[in-house]
Amino acid sequence: MDAIDRSLVRLLDQDARRTYNELGKEVRLSANTVADRVRRLRATGVIRGFRAELDPGALGRGLTMVSDVRLREDVDRTRFERELHQVPQIVSGARMTGEYDYQLRLACVDPEEFETVVDRLKREHGVRELRSRLVLHDLEVSTTGLLDLA
Amino acid sequence: MDAIDRSLVRLLDQDARRTYNELGKEVRLSANTVADRVRRLRATGVIRGFRAELDPGALGRGLTMVSDVRLREDVDRTRFERELHQVPQIVSGARMTGEYDYQLRLACVDPEEFETVVDRLKREHGVRELRSRLVLHDLEVSTTGLLDLA
DNA sequence: AATGAAAGCACACTGGT
DNA sequence: ACCAGTGTGCTTTCATT
Numbered sequence: 001m002d003a004i005d006r007s008l009v010r011l012l013d014q015d016a017r018r019t020y021n022e023l024g025k026e027v028r029l030s031a032n033t034v035a036d037r038v039r040r041l042r043a044t045g046v047i048r049g050f051r052a053e054l055d056p057g058a059l060g061r062g063l064t065m066v067s068d069v070r071l072r073e074d075v076d077r078t079r080f081e082r083e084l085h086q087v088p089q090i091v092s093g094a095r096m097t098g099e100y101d102y103q104l105r106l107a108c109v110d111p112e113e114f115e116t117v118v119d120r121l122k123r124e125h126g127v128r129e130l131r132s133r134l135v136l137h138d139l140e141v142s143t144t145g146l147l148d149l150a
Numbered sequence: 151m152d153a154i155d156r157s158l159v160r161l162l163d164q165d166a167r168r169t170y171n172e173l174g175k176e177v178r179l180s181a182n183t184v185a186d187r188v189r190r191l192r193a194t195g196v197i198r199g200f201r202a203e204l205d206p207g208a209l210g211r212g213l214t215m216v217s218d219v220r221l222r223e224d225v226d227r228t229r230f231e232r233e234l235h236q237v238p239q240i241v242s243g244a245r246m247t248g249e250y251d252y253q254l255r256l257a258c259v260d261p262e263e264f265e266t267v268v269d270r271l272k273r274e275h276g277v278r279e280l281r282s283r284l285v286l287h288d289l290e291v292s293t294t295g296l297l298d299l300a
Numbered sequence: 301a302a303t304g305a306a307a308g309c310a311c312a313c314t315g316g317t
Numbered sequence: 318a319c320c321a322g323t324g325t326g327c328t329t330t331c332a333t334t
Contacts, residue, residue, distance in 0.1 A: 019327060
């Protein structure tokens with residue numbers, strides 16, 4: 001994980017479809033050396049994968065909510081986590097310390113849809129309490145800043 | 151945005167570096183046509199970009215915190231949002247409704263580093279109050295579930 | 301770890317249905 | 318909206334340092 005690797009990660013974070021050749025020009029290395037390095041970055045887990053970033057807004061889902069969630073005492077966390085795949089409005093989630101058990105992020109078309117998701121979570125998936133707020137906008141922050149410290 | 155486009159988005163969400171040829175085989179279309187469709191999906195904003203996904207843990211940052219933040223009355227939000235790029239531990243953030251103004255996600259190597267970030271946010275960037283909790287683990291949820299509804 | 305050569309593919313165009 | 322052909326450029330493997 002030297003300075004060149006950091007450059008490569010930064011470049012691939014901006015555009016994951018850049019060719020090895022193109023990357024090679026930027027870092028002044030041959031394409032196949034770059035390919036080797038990128039493979040190594042994947043193998044060591046620094047790069048988890050290359051993914052398309054979607055815009056929920058362009059899919060008609062302009063309302064995103066963040067909900068802290070507390071489960072009923074009797075529900076199994078593993079099962080809860082598995083079941084969340086069944087709720088397509090959930091775009092991310094994490095188990096947390098503190099007052100609540102989980103925090104979920106939901107992309108909805110309108111308040112009415114959010115309401116049905118809330119009801120569903122309570123009725124079908126064992127959530128006892130739910131504290132939600134609206135996301136006004138996301139900040140443009142890159143996870144690539146971490147490389148400045150490594 | 152038909153069923154084929156949805157398949158393409160799903161495939162690119164799994165691996166953004168798949169070739170048009172490969173994608174074409176999956177959806178039974180020529181590479182050419184696939185390239186056209188993908189270009190259109192980018193142009194219409196459904197696909198915002200192709201990014202490398204990093205693992206903070208593999209970079210030595212195994213402690214991730216979520217902090218709700220309230221700003222002092224006198225600080226300009228635009229300036230605050232711009233300044234956050236200067237804090238590399240911040241990996242995402244959003245302005246929110248409710249009790250707090252922003253929610254930030256921070257990737258740190260240990261509690262001590264988190265402490266210095268907290269102090270910095272208060273001293274240099276106008277945060278008045280801060281309520282934090284630890285992320286135990288992230289859920290494996292794909293934003294691609296949204297396509298099931300579109 | 302990095303390089304160059306060469307074979308095999310993928311990509312962007314153009315043009316055509 | 319889709320496909321085929323073409324020229325160019327990319328990726329990969331292997332041998333070499």
